[in-house]
Amino acid sequence: MIYIDKSQEPSSLRAFIEKEQQANIHPSYGNLDKEVIDDLNESLLKEQGYLCCYCMEEISLNSLRREHFLPQSRFKSEELNYSNLFAACNFSDGLSPDQQHCDIKKGNLLIPKYLLDKKCSDYFRYNRSGEILPYGSFKRYKDYYENFNKLNAEQKAILSTIEILNLNAERLKTKRQNFILTLIQSINGFEKEKIEQKIEDYKTKDSLGKLKRFCGVAVYLLEDYLKRKFSNEN
Numbered sequence: 502m503i504y505i506d507k508s509q510e511p512s513s514l515r516a517f518i519e520k521e522q523q524a525n526i527h528p529s530y531g532n533l534d535k536e537v538i539d540d541l542n543e544s545l546l547k548e549q550g551y552l553c554c555y556c557m558e559e560i561s562l563n564s565l566r567r568e569h570f571l572p573q574s575r576f577k578s579e580e581l582n583y584s585n586l587f588a589a590c591n592f593s594d595g596l597s598p599d600q601q602h603c604d605i606k607k608g609n610l611l612i613p614k615y616l617l618d619k620k621c622s623d624y625f626r627y628n629r630s631g632e633i634l635p636y637g638s639f640k641r642y643k644d645y646y647e648n649f650n651k652l653n654a655e656q657k658a659i660l661s662t663i664e665i666l667n668l669n670a671e672r673l674k675t676k677r678q679n680f681i682l683t684l685i686q687s688i689n690g691f692e693k694e695k696i697e698q699k700i701e702d703y704k705t706k707d708s709l710g711k712l713k714r715f716c717g718v719a720v721y722l723l724e725d726y727l728k729r730k731f732s733n734e735n
Contacts, residue, residue: 502555502633502668503717504621508548510583511540518581530573530580541567545588550712553590554616555603555666556673559714566591568604570616575609587616593670602667612662624659627718629685631678633668635659642669680715681722688723693731696723 517537521528533541542562553560554568568589571579579585589604598606615621626634632642635656639645645652645660652660663669688696703719706712713719 502615502621502625503552503557504619505549505554505587505616507584507617508544511537511544513537513540514581514583528581530569541586542588545586547710549588550706550710550716552712552714552716553603554587555589556668557715557717558590558592558673558676559711560588560590564591565589566594566604568607570614571611572609584617593672596672599667600670600672602670602673604666606667606670607665610665612665613658615659615662622717622720624655625717625721627677627681627721629678629681631674631676631681633663633677635663677715677718680718684719684722685726688726693727696727699723700727 514533514537517533518528521532542565545567546560546562546565551559551561553565565588568587569576569580570585570587573580576585591605593601593603593605615624618624624636626636628634628640630641634642635645635652636659637645637652637656639648642663645656649657649660667673688699691699700720700723703713703716703723
């Protein structure tokens with residue numbers, strides 16, 4: 502999960518809301534027409550670099566789900582608030598509950614809004630088995646549960662978020678593990694400057710406005726590798 506810098510809402514969404522209000526109609530998400538929906542999809546994809554807001558898998562118009570961070574069923578007043586809208590993946594749609602993840606798994610549950618926190622990446626770590634973890638010193642996901650009483654309130658909230666989104670679903674974990682293996686192999690023999698450049702590449706959108714899939718995983722591991730390998734340099 503990485504920080505998402507929300508942009509202005511699409512002009513078509515603002516126009517729809519104003520038109521409904523002028524007609525004394527309460528603006529409703531269910532009444533959005535195709536043009537506004539299309540504009541929403543494009544806007545969400547662009548600001549997120551075409552990645553799922555939760556798992557960082559690459560998504561497109563054909564594989565996104567519009568996520569109401571505060572669920573529509575519980576927060577009707579937020580259903581057209583653009584800062585409450587994100588693009589998530591639909592890759593686990595139809596899978597068994599233990600393999601569903603991201604907003605499909607989240608449903609109507611609430612989690613902290615790490616997505617809009619500029620320190621978002623500082624809250625999460627990744628190990629070479631492909632697991633996502635809260636910050637801290639424990640090496641495996643299960644270690645956090647076995648030492649739950651030793652965690653601070655923030656770590657417990659992060660652990661709960663990972664659980665609610667099921668970000669360690671087996672399919673996701675395997676994909677990240679394969680990605681990490683390829684990444685580590687690709688930097689074998691790299692000098693410090695070359696690794697630093699690779700980190701920047703993963704932080705930066707390309708000419709099409711896209712971020713690389715699992716960019717947050719890559720940045721964490723490359724920065725950690727850099728710290729350990731070159732820590733003795735002046």
